[in-house]
Amino acid sequence: MVINGARGRVALLLLVCAAARPAFAGDGLLQNGNFEYAPDGSQMNGTRVTGPHAIPNWESTGFVEYIDSGTTQGGMVLSVPEGAHAVRLGVDSSVRQQLSVTNGSYYSVTFSAARTCAQSEKLRLSVIPGHDDDAPNELPIQTVYSTSGWDSYSWAFIAAQDGAVTLVIHHADDGVDDPACGPIIDAVAIKTLTIPNPPYSQDGSGGSKNDLLRNGGFEEGPYMIPGSAACGVLVPPMDEDAVSPLPGWMVMSYSKAVKYVDVSGTRAVELVAGVEAALVQEVETVPGADCRMEFSVGDAGDGCAAACDDDDANGNGIGMRVTAAAGEASTSVAHCSKGGRWERGVLEFKAVESRTRVVLFSAGYHTRSDGSGTLCGPVVDDVSLVCASSTPPPARRRLLRRR
CATH class of the missing domain: 2.60.120.260 (Galactose-binding domain-like)
Structure with a gap:
C-alpha cells in the first residue's frame, strides 16, 4: 500500500507515532513485520528508502531498499518471501524495531531471508540493551535449503530488562563494491519461549518421567509463520x-x-x-x-x-x-x-x-x-x-x- 496525499501523510504520521511505542512481544509478526505498509513516496528514491523512519514501525540505517514482488535488478528477479513487499539490506545496513519485553524471559525471533548477489552474506542479530554475556550472533545465509530461493531462520535472546529493547537486523560489510548488494528480509516474528524442566513425562512418545533431556519431543521451538510449516x-x-x-x-x-x-x-x-x-x-x-x-x-x-x-x-x-x-x-x-x-x-x-x-x-x-x-x-x-x-x-x- 503506497500512501499519497494529505490523508496519506496523516495516516503515515499515525503509523510513525505508533512505531515510537514499543510493540508487545507476543507470539506472531512484529508490527509491520511483513513490510506490507509502504513508505511514503516522498521518502523514496526509486527503490531506496531515504528517510530513517520511512518504513512504518521500523527505523532503517544505510542503503535499505523497499522491494515489490517481481522487482528485477540486473536481470535477476528479486524473491519476496511473504506477501507483496520486503526490504533489502545493502552493505552495512540495518532495520530495527522496539519491543516490549520482560526481564529474564526468553524470546525467539523468526524471519525470512533470500540471498541476492554476494556469496558470503551474513546477518547479525542483536537486541539493545543486551544481556551481559550476550554478543550479536552472525547467521550465515549463503546455503539455500529450499526450492523457493529463500529460507526462514530463527534466533533467540534473553531480555536484559523490563520494558523496551531494540531488535536490530544488520547486514555486515562483505567486502563487495556494490553498496546495494545484500539479502532480502521479510516476515519478522517473535515468540516467548517456554522451557520444560526435567524430570517430565513425554506421554505417548516413549519417554520417561526420569528423562534427563529437555524438550526431547521438540514441541517447544521458534515461531512458524502460518502456512510455512512444510518449509520449516x-x-x-x-x-x-x-x-x-x-x-x-x-x-x-x-x-x-x-x-x-x-x-x-x-x-x-x-x-x-x-x-x-x-x-x-x-x-x-x-x-x-x-x-x-x-x-x-x-x-x-x-x-x-x-x-x-x-x-x-x-x-x-x-x-x-x-x-x-x-x-x-x-x-x-x-x-x-x-x-x-x-x-x-x-x-x-x-x-x-x-x-x-x-x-x-x-x-x-x-x-x-x-x-x-x-x-x-x-x-x-x-x-x-x-x-x-x-x-x-x-x-x-x-x-x-x-x-
Missing part, C-alpha cells in the same frame, strides 16, 4: 554460550543449520546438512551410571526418501542414516521410508563424566528427488535419556545455555 524454520549454528531458539538444544557447526519442521502435526528436527551440523544437548550425569538413550528417525515427506535407492557394498538399500553418540558409545539407525513410518533407535552406554553430551547428526548427505539439488535429510524426534543410578538434576535458571 532453520536453527543456525551457535557459540557455546548462545541462547537457543530450540530450548535445551544447540547446533554445532561452522556454517550449516538444522531445520525445525512440522511432521503430521508434531514438531521435529530435520538434519539437512549431513555430518556438518550436529544437534547437541549436555546433561548432568553420575559417572558410572548405566544410561539408555532412545530416539525416533523418520522423514519429512519432502521427497528426501529417494535416498532409499542408495545401496551399500552388498547391494542393500541403506536409505538415510542418523548417528547418535553419548559417553564413549555411538550407534546408527537407517531409515528407508516414503513417509508415515518411524524407526526407533536405542543407545546404551555408561556415563563417564559428570556431564554428558548427547549428539545426533545425519551420517550422509541427501537432496530431494525433484532434481533441484535442495538439501534434505532424516528427521529425529522423541529423544529421551534415562540413567539408572542417577537422579535428575534440579531445574536451573540458565536452561537454554550450554556451558
